[in-house]
Amino acid sequence: MPRRKIDDAQARLLAAGLSLFAQQGTERVNTNAIARRARLGVGTFYTYFPDKYALLREIELRTLAGIRAARVAAVAQAGSQPEQQVRRSIAAVVAFASQHPEAYRVSFGRERAGAAHRGPVVSESSRPTAEALRRLQVEGRLAQDLDVELAARAYLSMEVGTLLWWLDDPKRATPESLVETLARLHPATPRS
Amino acid sequence: MPRRKIDDAQARLLAAGLSLFAQQGTERVNTNAIARRARLGVGTFYTYFPDKYALLREIELRTLAGIRAARVAAVAQAGSQPEQQVRRSIAAVVAFASQHPEAYRVSFGRERAGAAHRGPVVSESSRPTAEALRRLQVEGRLAQDLDVELAARAYLSMEVGTLLWWLDDPKRATPESLVETLARLHPATPRS
Amino acid sequence: MPRRKIDDAQARLLAAGLSLFAQQGTERVNTNAIARRARLGVGTFYTYFPDKYALLREIELRTLAGIRAARVAAVAQAGSQPEQQVRRSIAAVVAFASQHPEAYRVSFGRERAGAAHRGPVVSESSRPTAEALRRLQVEGRLAQDLDVELAARAYLSMEVGTLLWWLDDPKRATPESLVETLARLHPATPRS
Amino acid sequence: MPRRKIDDAQARLLAAGLSLFAQQGTERVNTNAIARRARLGVGTFYTYFPDKYALLREIELRTLAGIRAARVAAVAQAGSQPEQQVRRSIAAVVAFASQHPEAYRVSFGRERAGAAHRGPVVSESSRPTAEALRRLQVEGRLAQDLDVELAARAYLSMEVGTLLWWLDDPKRATPESLVETLARLHPATPRS
DNA sequence: AATGAATGAGATTTCATTCAT
DNA sequence: TATGAATGAAATCTCATTCAT
Numbered sequence: 001m002p003r004r005k006i007d008d009a010q011a012r013l014l015a016a017g018l019s020l021f022a023q024q025g026t027e028r029v030n031t032n033a034i035a036r037r038a039r040l041g042v043g044t045f046y047t048y049f050p051d052k053y054a055l056l057r058e059i060e061l062r063t064l065a066g067i068r069a070a071r072v073a074a075v076a077q078a079g080s081q082p083e084q085q086v087r088r089s090i091a092a093v094v095a096f097a098s099q100h101p102e103a104y105r106v107s108f109g110r111e112r113a114g115a116a117h118r119g120p121v122v123s124e125s126s127r128p129t130a131e132a133l134r135r136l137q138v139e140g141r142l143a144q145d146l147d148v149e150l151a152a153r154a155y156l157s158m159e160v161g162t163l164l165w166w167l168d169d170p171k172r173a174t175p176e177s178l179v180e181t182l183a184r185l186h187p188a189t190p191r192s
Numbered sequence: 193m194p195r196r197k198i199d200d201a202q203a204r205l206l207a208a209g210l211s212l213f214a215q216q217g218t219e220r221v222n223t224n225a226i227a228r229r230a231r232l233g234v235g236t237f238y239t240y241f242p243d244k245y246a247l248l249r250e251i252e253l254r255t256l257a258g259i260r261a262a263r264v265a266a267v268a269q270a271g272s273q274p275e276q277q278v279r280r281s282i283a284a285v286v287a288f289a290s291q292h293p294e295a296y297r298v299s300f301g302r303e304r305a306g307a308a309h310r311g312p313v314v315s316e317s318s319r320p321t322a323e324a325l326r327r328l329q330v331e332g333r334l335a336q337d338l339d340v341e342l343a344a345r346a347y348l349s350m351e352v353g354t355l356l357w358w359l360d361d362p363k364r365a366t367p368e369s370l371v372e373t374l375a376r377l378h379p380a381t382p383r384s
Numbered sequence: 385m386p387r388r389k390i391d392d393a394q395a396r397l398l399a400a401g402l403s404l405f406a407q408q409g410t411e412r413v414n415t416n417a418i419a420r421r422a423r424l425g426v427g428t429f430y431t432y433f434p435d436k437y438a439l440l441r442e443i444e445l446r447t448l449a450g451i452r453a454a455r456v457a458a459v460a461q462a463g464s465q466p467e468q469q470v471r472r473s474i475a476a477v478v479a480f481a482s483q484h485p486e487a488y489r490v491s492f493g494r495e496r497a498g499a500a501h502r503g504p505v506v507s508e509s510s511r512p513t514a515e516a517l518r519r520l521q522v523e524g525r526l527a528q529d530l531d532v533e534l535a536a537r538a539y540l541s542m543e544v545g546t547l548l549w550w551l552d553d554p555k556r557a558t559p560e561s562l563v564e565t566l567a568r569l570h571p572a573t574p575r576s
Numbered sequence: 577m578p579r580r581k582i583d584d585a586q587a588r589l590l591a592a593g594l595s596l597f598a599q600q601g602t603e604r605v606n607t608n609a610i611a612r613r614a615r616l617g618v619g620t621f622y623t624y625f626p627d628k629y630a631l632l633r634e635i636e637l638r639t640l641a642g643i644r645a646a647r648v649a650a651v652a653q654a655g656s657q658p659e660q661q662v663r664r665s666i667a668a669v670v671a672f673a674s675q676h677p678e679a680y681r682v683s684f685g686r687e688r689a690g691a692a693h694r695g696p697v698v699s700e701s702s703r704p705t706a707e708a709l710r711r712l713q714v715e716g717r718l719a720q721d722l723d724v725e726l727a728a729r730a731y732l733s734m735e736v737g738t739l740l741w742w743l744d745d746p747k748r749a750t751p752e753s754l755v756e757t758l759a760r761l762h763p764a765t766p767r768s
Numbered sequence: 769a770a771t772g773a774a775t776g777a778g779a780t781t782t783c784a785t786t787c788a789t
Numbered sequence: 790t791a792t793g794a795a796t797g798a799a800a801t802c803t804c805a806t807t808c809a810t
Contacts, residue, residue: 009791027219030783032793041792046785143376143383150354150365150373157353158377162346173342181342184335185350187376191335191383201773222800233775238802393770411603414804416772425771430806527760527767534738534749534757541737542761546730557726565726568719569734571760575719575767585794606779617796622781775807786796 010048012038014062017055022102026056056106063100063107064124070096071128082136087183090159094175094182097163105167108160124160126152136188151187158185202240204230206254209247214294218248248298255292255299256316262288263320274328279375282351286367286374289355297359300352316352318344328380343379350377394432396422398446401439406486410440440490447484447491448508454480455512466520471567474543478559478566481547489551492544508544510536520572535571542569586624588614590638593631598678602632632682639676639683640700646672647704658712663759666735670751670758673739681743684736700736702728712764727763734761 016037020029031052035045049055074092078084097104108123130152136142159182166172173181183189208229212221223244227237241247266284270276289296300315322344328334351374358364365373375381400421404413415436419429433439458476462468481488492507514536520526543566550556557565567573592613596605607628611621625631650668654660673680684699706728712718735758742748749757759765 031785032783035793042784042794043786043792044790047790051784146376147365147369147373150369151377153357154350154354154373154377157357158346158350161349161353162342165345165349173339177339177342181339181346184338185343185346185377185379189383191381223802224800234777234801235775235803236773239773243801415806416804419772426773426805427771427807428769431769435805530760531749531753531757534753535761537741538734538738538757538761541741542730542734545733545737546726549729549733557723561723561726565723565730568722569727569730569761569763573767575765607781608779618780618798619782619796620794623794627780771808771810773807773809775805777804779803780801782800783798784796786794787792788794789792 009038009040009044012040013045013048013055014059017052018059018102018106021056021059021106026052026106059103060107063103066100066103067093067096067124082132082141082188083183085132086186086188087179090182090186091175091179093159094163094178097167098170098175101167101170105164109164124156126156129155133187141190142188146187148187155185155187158182201230201232201236204232205237205240205247206251209244210251210294210298213248213251213298218244218298251295252299255295258292258295259285259288259316274324274333274380275375277324278378278380279371282374282378283367283371285351286355286370289359290362290367293359293362297356301356316348318348321347325379333382334380338379340379347377347379350374393422393424393428396424397429397432397439398443401436402443402486402490405440405443405490410436410490443487444491447487450484450487451477451480451508466516466525466572467567469516470570470572471563474566474570475559475563477543478547478562481551482554482559485551485554489548493548508540510540513539517571526572530571532571539569539571542566585614585616585620588616589621589624589631590634593628594635594678594682597632597635597682602628602682635679636683639679642676642679643669643672643700658708658717658764659759661708662762662764663755666758666762667751667755669735670739670754673743674746674751677743677746681740685740700732702732705731709763718764722763724763731761731763734758 013034016034017029020034020037029052031045032042034052034055035042038045049058070092071089074088075085078088126149130148133142133146133148133152137144137146137148142148162178162182166178184191205226208226209221212226212229221244223237224234226244226247227234230236237247241250262284263281266280267277270280318341322340325334325338325340325344329336329338329340354370354374358370376383397418401413401418404418404421413436415429416426418436418439419426422429433442454476455473458472459469462472510533514532517526517530517532517536521528521530521532526532546562546566550562568575589610593605593610596610596613605628607621608618610628610631611618614620621631625634646668647665650664651661654664702725706724709718709722709724709728713720713722713724718724738754738758742754760767
């Protein structure tokens with residue numbers, strides 16, 4: 001009997017799942033296919049995940065964590081200027097999506113929820129963005145009557161939607177123009 | 193066997209499908225359930241639609257047409273001022289989503305296209321928005337270097353994403369604040 | 385409402401059934417398709433035939449009657465010589481199959497029986513052949529110990545099987561060579 | 577869940593299919609019934625065969641192989657005399673049909689291939705018979721102008737048709753009379 | 769007599785999950 | 790732990806037949 005490190009088997013299942021979900025869509029993929037792709041027995045799948053959607057959720061959580069880390073690092077590198085922070089943060093997400101297109105699409109894509117996919121739908125928290133906007137408001141650099149919660153949520157929707165559209169066909173735009181456009185439309189960015 | 197007015201059966205199936213899709217999600221609903229809800233025989237479903245996704249597509253197309261019509265009417269009522277047009281157009285869509293929450297969610301929701309849903313995923317064309325932006329650019333009322341195609345697509349993502357989030361729990365915001373926020377973030381809206 | 389002569393409707397259904405059965409096979413064809421092809425309402429089918437297999441049976445019976453008539457005419461034209469009669473009879477059947485390939489294939493072909501096809505399977509009676517052989521036996525022109533019933537049945541199997549094989553691809557042989565071969569192998573034909 | 581010897585399940589399915597096909601006909605039998613008869617789950621059928629017709633085809637191929645082997649053995653046992661070979665070969669097939677009536681009927685019977693049965697319809701190759709006839713022709717023991725291909729095909733049709741007719745009711749003839757009659761009508765057999 | 773919308777029994781097929789090895 | 794043959798609930802789709810018009 002094959003003896004691999006536990007993490008090896010789990011990692012193989014995650015990779016297999018990610019690859020198949022991205023290629024064929026969440027619903028068209030079944031657990032047997034994931035196990036086969038991972039070169040594991042069909043029963044082994046259930047040693048690591050209770051079902052297909054648990055694996056999907058794990059992929060989503062890891063993707064979210066990756067994006068969060070990328071944002072934090074980018075903001076840390078940026079100076080204290082809000083505009084600089086916004087731009088760096090956006091650039092970090094665009095880079096992430098570019099480097100992990102499968103993970104991004106599987107985690108945020110339309111072809112995503114599933115028959116029995118119950119748990120809370122994964123989405124980036126709008127908290128950090130909302131708080132950053134509030135800080136600007138306090139400093140008087142942003143219209144006082146803007147609903148920052150709503151604006152933060154709206155901005156994130158835009159970011160996700162635009163990146164998914166871009167990943168559908170990366171020739172649609174350069175990463176630079178994406179960053180530029182998203183930055184300009186960001187609530188914190190002043191316009192002429 | 194029951195004889196009803198022609199097209200009655202189709203209308204019943206559309207209504208039943210919309211209702212069930214909205215309640216349970218595209219994948220959890222099967223054709224038998226739709227037919228039963230419509231008080232029709234299981235085979236009758238297939239007299240009107242080749243499969244579940246054809247019905248879904250029809251719902252989507254009707255929703256799209258409804259939104260388009262609402263936008264056109266709103267813009268026609270607005271004067272020639274671009275800002276007024278933008279705001280009216282947004283208000284029209286918010287009203288549509290508010291009045292047809294099931295149709296909006298089923299047509300645009302993350303609760304996704306699904307397994308065999310092949311046809312082109314429905315999404316509003318970003319054309320009209322892009323052209324409106326371009327006109328403003330020509331008139332010098334919008335930054336010359338903005339990528340209007342990209343901005344239009346980004347704006348629509350924002351609008352859809354925000355409305356879906358709102359419909360998940362309409363207490364999250366008033367329709368007025370939604371319109372206000374979306375209008376402010378619209379690419380055509382100048383900021384202080 | 386269309387008013388046609390009764391026989392017209394029945395004839396149309398028979399023609400439509402023959403054509404569809406030959407093209408697609410007995411099982412792949414359904415009553416709705418037959419009615420549609422006959423340009424009649426789906427319900428009209430049941431005015432003339434209780435089900436698909438009744439129509440099939442009617443086709444078979446007509447085919448058998450046609451073959452019988454052709455044989456009788458051929459034998460009548462032949463003189464009193466048995467060999468001449470055999471050859472003419474065979475030629476008549478080959479001509480029939482050649483002129484009505486659909487009817488022959490539908491009536492005798494392998495792709496024939498059906499789910500609920502109950503009635504007696506259609507096959508040419510071996511009676512006339514057996515009696516002709518018996519007459520030859522009495523006259524001392526055929527081996528006394530030949531089982532004429534069996535021989536007659538065997539010959540008919542050969543004729544039908546060979547003609548079906550031929551109709552599958554008529555380039556396989558000329559009608560003349562078919563007649564020649566079948567005649568030579570006929571029990572009544574002397575060899576060497 | 578039950579664990580049986582590998583291939584046991586396949587063998588059970590083949591036996592169940594043969595039995596049911598022979599009893600009720602190819603079309604009246606469904607995969608569920610086959611699985612049930614084999615005392616296996618409905619899904620197990622699809623582990624071994626893609627559909628009903630794959631199982632049927634397997635039965636046909638095995639039948640064909642069995643007949644071929646029986647013929648080869650019989651001819652090997654016979655001496656070098658052609659007539660002896662012909663008679664032994666026929667006797668072998670009659671014995672096979674007698675011992676495996678279900679397999680013979682299912683494989684060759686009018687109770688036809690059916691709806692979706694696509695693969696090449698099974699039939700014995702007429703090659704060996706044709707070549708044997710040609711050899712006799714070369715040796716001058718058979719009329720030079722006989723079309724041996726056609727004669728071989730005709731003979732096989734006769735054999736199959738006669739055996740099927742016999743199996744419909746074995747009281748119709750003794751195996752010996754069948755062999756005798758088929759042998760006499762065989763193209764290679766001289767007549768008085 | 770003719771129609772065709774409606775019907776629902778029944779067949780096919782998939783796949784998450786189990787469990788003896 | 791790992792395995793994969795076996796399972797059966799459930800979904801899709803077909804089509805012979807009915808019957809109000």
